[in-house]
Amino acid sequence: MRKKIVVGNWKMNLSRKEADDLVREISQSTSLDNNTEIVFAPPFIYLDSVSSVCLNRQFFSTAAQNCSSYSNGAYTGEISAQMIDSLEVKYVIIGHSERRQNFNETDKVLNLKMNQALKNNLNVIFCCGEDINQREANQHFDIIEKQLSSTIFKLDIHNFKDIIIAYEPIWAIGTGKTASSDQAQEMHSFIRSLIDKRYDNKTGSLTLLLYGGSCNASNAYELFSKEDIDGGLIGGASLNSSDFISIIKSF
Ligand code: 13P
Secondary structure: OOOEEEEEEOOOOOOHHHHHHHHHHHHOOOOOOOOEEEEEEOOHHHHHHHHHHHHOOOOEEEEEOOOOOOOOOOOOOOOOHHHHHHOOOOEEEEOOHHHHHHOOOOHHHHHHHHHHHHHOOOEEEEEEOOOHHHHHOOOHHHHHHHHHHOOHHHOOHHHHOOEEEEEOOHHHOOOOOOOOHHHHHHHHHHHHHHHHHHOOHHHHHHOOEEEEOOOOOOOHHHHHOOOOOOEEEEOHHHHOHHHHHHHHOOO
16 A cells, blocks of 8 residues: 655745744644654755754655755755765655746756666655646646656666656646646546556556645645545645644545
């Protein structure tokens, strides 16, 4: 059986104090049961302290929001996968649409980042998703297949086991317009069938698939009740402890 997992992608939000308070409130919450993995993806500057808290708590872990495509050296401002690994961080998010759009990250760059991450013991949360024009033109399945074929499907089966896929339709990110649970399930089941085809049924049935895009305390239960949705990659609603706790409890 696949585990359940909820990832809070804080993006570029929260002061140091707000970050500390949020992690304390969630990690000390007594209302959480122990079956769901809870992942915080804070900005780099807080990653060390959040990671230290999570290392002391079962079922809590951390993700970096990005990593460099280079291994080390004269790359001012960059953070390497090796540095992230040295903080005992478990995951790195790669391929988020905000990085593709605002920082021109191409498939080539994503593949370099992925190689760095996997080489340095990090698991990858790989994002894919179509924009509104592609959805309205009924191209969403083709777009997702292309995004996966040119990136994670280049990995061999041995590396693919360290990949989680997050389906994040761009039109649903930060818009309050969630994909319906049927739309999300339809895409997740399609992605799983692609994994079956590219690798094998066992790999398909073991790969974790997360939904992201305006997932919140009110719609998480319905989304997470779908067969192929193993959890969520949460933006805005992960910045508030009671909302995030409700989402974690929505299985
Ligand atoms: P929102 O939950 O704010 O729509 O963001 C989703 C997302 O991009 C998570 O990575």
